[in-house]
Amino acid sequence: MIGGTPAAGSTIWAMRNVGTKTVRLRNIDLMVGFSGTAAATAQSYQIVRFSGATPTGGTALVVVKRRNSASATTITDARFGGVTQTALTVAGVAFEAVASHVGCSRQNGPGSHFDQIWPNTQDGFEIAVNEGLAIQIELIAVAGDWISGTVTWDEF
Secondary structure (H helix, E strand, O other), rough: OOOOOOOOOOOEHHHHHHHOOOOOHHHHEEEEEEEEOOOOOOOEEEEEEEEEEOOOEEOOOOOOOOOOOOOOOOEEEHHHHOOOOOEEEEEEEEEEEEEEEEEEEEOOOOOEEEEEEOOOOOHOOEEEEOOOOEEEEEEEEEOOOEEEEEEEEEEO
């Protein structure tokens, strides 16, 4: 859940490929919802690729391998911010154009589901070495906004 009111453009989640392999996304599965005082407004997030520096701050995430026998992942930095803390620090980070959006109205209820699947491994959205993927707040956040999900990928 989002704490406080992070500004539009704040980065709240990032993963960075600082390894030696290209990452090809297979699936981005997100749920967005609201659990505060209902309002006639909406929340919106954007998914963007970035390069340059690595976002800092927030809380580090543990990347989970799909198989224990798989080699170590090339994604060695993943983190989130904005949950009762400030957004990630993005000094020196260069963001590309928005790849996709997800959002919902600020009404209590089931929220909104975003599921981007690339069924063929050749079609996935790619993150080259020294690039990353981020989720940014598109409209100012309010207490009660929440976003949750998973990202899966292959490395080659």
